[in-house]
Amino acid sequence: MFLDLDRISEYYRVPFQLLKNTEEDFFAKGSVKAQRLLTYVQKESPEHLNGLLDEIFKRIWVDNVDISENKSLREACEAAGLSSIESSNALNEINHQSVKEELKKGTSYAIECEVFGTATYILHKNGRWNGRTCCLVLIEYSSLLII
Structure with a gap:
């Protein structure tokens, strides 16, 4: 790591x-x-x-x-x-x-959202969590919760 x-x-x-x-x-x-x-x-x-x-x-x-x-x-x-x-x-x-x-x-x-131990962005598409977390922010996503 x-x-x-x-x-x-x-x-x-x-x-x-x-x-x-x-x-x-x-x-x-x-x-x-x-x-x-x-x-x-x-x-x-x-x-x-x-x-x-x-x-x-x-x-x-x-x-x-x-x-x-x-x-x-x-x-x-x-x-x-x-x-x-x-x-x-x-x-x-x-x-x-x-x-x-x-x-x-x-x-x-x-x-x-199953986030664990790292800085993570939870991406929402059309106002809903898509079931994945990642560290890339895509412009097409409509909202972002920073945790």
Whole structure:
């Protein structure tokens, strides 16, 4: 798998490096805060979602920055174009039950679609899931859920 990741990174010219402490960063600290933040931004400020996804990706896989810290997430928000006030509001909202429930709902849907362990796009054609997941986005598809 690690060799595949290096090859994909090189082929697509996307900077990538493995985490220095994968066990601690993924299993002890986790990424729930970042997932909740993305869930909130997807709903409340969708125009900033792609930028925030890029910033969080870079923090994890390029710069090896801890995304479990509020300071890091605030910096990602601001780099993605959210104001200081919007960033603070978003970080305050990630602990609200409604955001937690929305993330659970998205996670349940991902499980239903048999997504496992990788960044995945769920493609819908004519508003319906086609029974497959993949990492390519085709223009002909009418909607996209990012999980």
